[in-house]
Amino acid sequence: ETGVTQTPRHLVMGMTNKKSLKCEQHLGHNAMYWYKQSAKKPLELMFVYSLEERVENNSVPSRFSPECPNSSHLFLHLHTLQPEDSALYLCASSQTGAGGYTFGSGTRLTVV
């Protein structure tokens, strides 16, 4: 596989559930990102990992917990979400200072 792969593509979860979103990049990049895209709003940066260290946490509620076990994998652990957390969650990767971001296809999350 090439590029950035996100799973699952769609997820419906109750407010008391715990789930995880997965992102994998096959590009040899050294930085990975989580973005949230809600209806009628610009993409919002959530988390940045560079060389497997979190370098940005953009005031995201603690019910979202990122994990970056290595430079190719990024997870977003979800627990006790609210309906307003329903959105498209996008993962991206890049090589620091060397070019553009590559995005995955996203996970469409619905919280019921």
Added chain:
Amino acid sequence: GIQVEQSPPDLILQEGANSTLRCNFSDSVNNLQWFHQNPWGQLINLFYIPSGTKQNGRLSATTVATERYSLLYISSSQTTDSGVYFCAVGDTNKLIFGTGTLLAVQP
């Protein structure tokens, strides 16, 4: 923080027409990218262009960093060009997105 403004917010074109999309930003940046989001939500990187001019087929982009704006040109538009075009600016590890231009190309 950096403010990013895109214009126009919406654009309807007939197939074959040309268009120019604009991105204004409020502070100096060392990272500027243009993306196309298709109707299925996939974001495709079009250009990494913190300064200068680049061309890729029917698309080209110009960034004038000293005047804090970037332009995306689409020539001979096709229906497959429809979607949302985003400008994103910032530094190496923090990219801030504009609200996008929604483009509809009609046959």
